[in-house]
Amino acid sequence: MPAQPSPAQEAKTMQSEALNVINDLKLDMTASPVDDVTIITRAQLEALEAALSAAEQQPAPFVAVKASPEALEQFTAYFVKNYPGPDTIIFDPKWHAPKIFRAAVSALSAQVQDVAQERYRHKKRGSIYTVMARGRLQVDGDLDNEKVVVYRGEDGQTWVRPEYEFNDGRFEPLPAAPAKQEGGHD
16 A cells, blocks of 8 residues: 655645746746736646645744744735736636735744844843844945944834943843743834
């Protein structure tokens, strides 16, 4: 008795079949006298639907990413700029842009795991800050290539300070904040 394919293998097969259907549709479009029109058969539509359903059932691979409102904003801008629009070959309402957008955000959210954030308290003011990034300063002068810390206060203001100042004793580390749940905000 042949071994049953794993769900991942089934999804890969369905994805391959869907890509074949899409390639066939693209070829049909190039042969069409009207470049932006093609006909999708019921079998092709069903193959695409099956591939989409199989892909939705697969767990997303783990990717450690720090989620942020800025990342969602960048994705939204990219999506709006690159979405081909409603006058494309796929007319099924479930492929409409808002649903595609929600599916993409859902898939990305499934892959996102917030990492514990570095938090500090300013010793004099008592203000709490979260380190957003560490990097190097690019500037003409003595501070060129100096290590810097980018951090955000609870009031939402973002600050940049040379790392040697950040670590000179004016800030004290706090226990890491718990990872945010999906839909959390900074």
